[in-house]
Amino acid sequence: MRDTDLPQSPIPDTSFPLTAHARDAVRSLRPSQIREVANAGFGLPDVLPFWFGESDRVTPTFIRDAASAALALGATFYTHNLGIAPLRDTLARYVSALHGATSADHVAVTSAGVNALMLAAQLVVGAGDRVVAVTPLWPNLVEIPKILGAHVDTVPLVYGAGGWQLDLQRLLAALTPDTKLLMINSPNNPTGWVMTRDEQRAVLEHCRRHGIWIVADEVYERLYYAGAAGETAPSFLDLAARDERVICVNSFSKAWLMTGWRLGWIVAPAALMDDLGKLVEYNTSCSPAFVQQAGIAALEQGEALTRELVGDLRASRDHLVRSLSAVPGVDVKAPPGAMYVFFSLPGASRSLELCKALVRDARLGLAPGSAFGTEGEGFVRWCYACDPARLDAGVERLQAWLERQGAGQS
Numbered sequence: 001m002r003d004t005d006l007p008q009s010p011i012p013d014t015s016f017p018l019t020a021h022a023r024d025a026v027r028s029l030r031p032s033q034i035r036e037v038a039n040a041g042f043g044l045p046d047v048l049p050f051w052f053g054e055s056d057r058v059t060p061t062f063i064r065d066a067a068s069a070a071l072a073l074g075a076t077f078y079t080h081n082l083g084i085a086p087l088r089d090t091l092a093r094y095v096s097a098l099h100g101a102t103s104a105d106h107v108a109v110t111s112a113g114v115n116a117l118m119l120a121a122q123l124v125v126g127a128g129d130r131v132v133a134v135t136p137l138w139p140n141l142v143e144i145p146k147i148l149g150a151h152v153d154t155v156p157l158v159y160g161a162g163g164w165q166l167d168l169q170r171l172l173a174a175l176t177p178d179t180k181l182l183m184i185n186s187p188n189n190p191t192g193w194v195m196t197r198d199e200q201r202a203v204l205e206h207c208r209r210h211g212i213w214i215v216a217d218e219v220y221e222r223l224y225y226a227g228a229a230g231e232t233a234p235s236f237l238d239l240a241a242r243d244e245r246v247i248c249v250n251s252f253s254k255a256w257l258m259t260g261w262r263l264g265w266i267v268a269p270a271a272l273m274d275d276l277g278k279l280v281e282y283n284t285s286c287s288p289a290f291v292q293q294a295g296i297a298a299l300e301q302g303e304a305l306t307r308e309l310v311g312d313l314r315a316s317r318d319h320l321v322r323s324l325s326a327v328p329g330v331d332v333k334a335p336p337g338a339m340y341v342f343f344s345l346p347g348a349s350r351s352l353e354l355c356k357a358l359v360r361d362a363r364l365g366l367a368p369g370s371a372f373g374t375e376g377e378g379f380v381r382w383c384y385a386c387d388p389a390r391l392d393a394g395v396e397r398l399q400a401w402l403e404r405q406g407a408g409q410s
C-alpha cells in the first residue's frame with residue numbers, strides 16, 4: 001500500500017478555536033486529594049490502606065443471596081424512577097420506626113448516597129444560588145452545588161478540648177435570607193462530629209424563618225456511639241414535618257456493608273416527588289431491580305447485622321484511639337459517630353505532603369485533612385472499619401516512621 005492510499009487526516013480549520021474542554025464550573029472542581037495520595041501508593045508493595053471510607057468486610061450473605069435470587073428470577077429490567085413499590089414501602093416502615101410516621105410517597109430510591117446528594121441539589125439549586133456547608137466535610141457536598149453553578153460558603157467546625165464542635169451562632173449568621181440551601185452532614189465525615197438535637201432545632205427554626213432548604217446527609221446515622229445500643233444519631237427527620245423544606249439523604253453503603261451496590265434513598269416532601277422522578281430519569285433512570293431487592297432483604301433482615309457492626313466499629317474506634325494516644329506528638333479524641341478518627345500529628349500542617357511521605361516511606365495509607373477543605377489542614381483521617389490487628393500494624397508503622405523523622409532531626 002502506498003502512503004497516498006491512506007485516509008488523509010483533515011486539515012485543521014484554524015478559523016475557530018480548537019481547544020476542547022469542559023465548562024469553567026467543571027474545570028474548577030477540586031480533584032480528590034485522597035485519590036492523589038492513593039495514586040502515589042498504587043504499585044507499591046504491602047501498603048496498609050486506611051484512606052477510603054469503606055469497611056474491609058464483604059456484604060453479608062443474606063443480602064447477596066437476595067440479589068442472586070432476584071437475578072435468577074429475571075429482575076433485569078428498568079423499574080419505576082422512584083424505586084420499586086416494595087422497597088419504597090419497606091423504607092417507609094424503616095424510617096417511620098426510627099424517626100416517626102413517614103409514608104412511601106415521601107421516599108425515593110437512589111443510586112446510593114452520592115447520587116441522592118446530586119439529585120437533592122439539582123432539585124433546589126441553580127446557577128448563582130448561595131449554598132452554605134459546614135466543614136471539614138467529605139468534598140462531594142461542597143463540589144456538587146458548584147457543578148450546578150452555585151456559590152458555596154463554608155462555616156468551619158471548631159476543634160478544642162471536647163473535639164470538634166459547631167459554632168452555632170456563626171452558622172446562623174452565615175445562613176442569611178439570600179441563602180438557598182444548607183448542606184450539612186452529621187455524623188460527619190471526616191471528623192465524626194455529631195450535631196446535637198438542640199443545634200438541629202435552632203438551625204431548622206432559622207431556616208424555616210428564611211425559607212432556606214436543608215439537605216441533611218445522614219448516611220452515617222446508624223454509626224453512632226454516644227447513645228444506647230441501637231440508638232441512631234439525632235436526625236432532622238425527628239424534628240421536621242415531612243412536607244417542609246428538608247431533604248434527608250441516606251444510603252445502604254455504610255450500615256449494611258453495601259458500598260459497591262450503589263443503593264440509597266431520599267426522604268423529601270411528597271410535592272417534590274414528580275420532579276425528583278424526572279431528575280432520576282435524566283440521571284440514571286432507576287437503580288438496578290436486583291439491587292433494590294437486595295435492599296429489601298437488608299432492611300428486613302439486617303438489624304442484627306447493623307447492631308453487631310456498630311458494636312465492632314465502636315471497639316475498633318476505641319482500640320485505635322487508645323493506640324494512637326500512646327504515640328508521642330499525636331493528638332486524638334474519640335469521635336461520637338461515623339468511622340474515622342481525624343487527628344493531628346507532627347508534619348500534618350502540610351497534610352498532603354505528609355500523607356504522600358507516609359505511603360511512600362512507611363507504606364501507610366491515610367487521607368490528608370486538606371482533602372476535606374482548608375479547615376481540615378493540620379489533620380489526617382484514618383478509617384478504622386477493619387480488623388484491630390490491621391490497625392495495630394498501621395500504628396506500628398506510624399510510630400516507627402515518626403521515630404525515624406525525630407532521629408533524622410536530632
Ligand SMILES: Cc1ncc(COP(=O)(O)O)c(C=O)c1O
Pocket residue numbers: 053111112113114115138185188189217219250251252253259263264
Ligand atoms: C458524608 C458522606 N455522604 C455520602 C456518602 C456517599 O456514600 P454512597 O454514595 O456510597 O452511598 C459518603 C461516602 O463516603 C459520605 O462519606
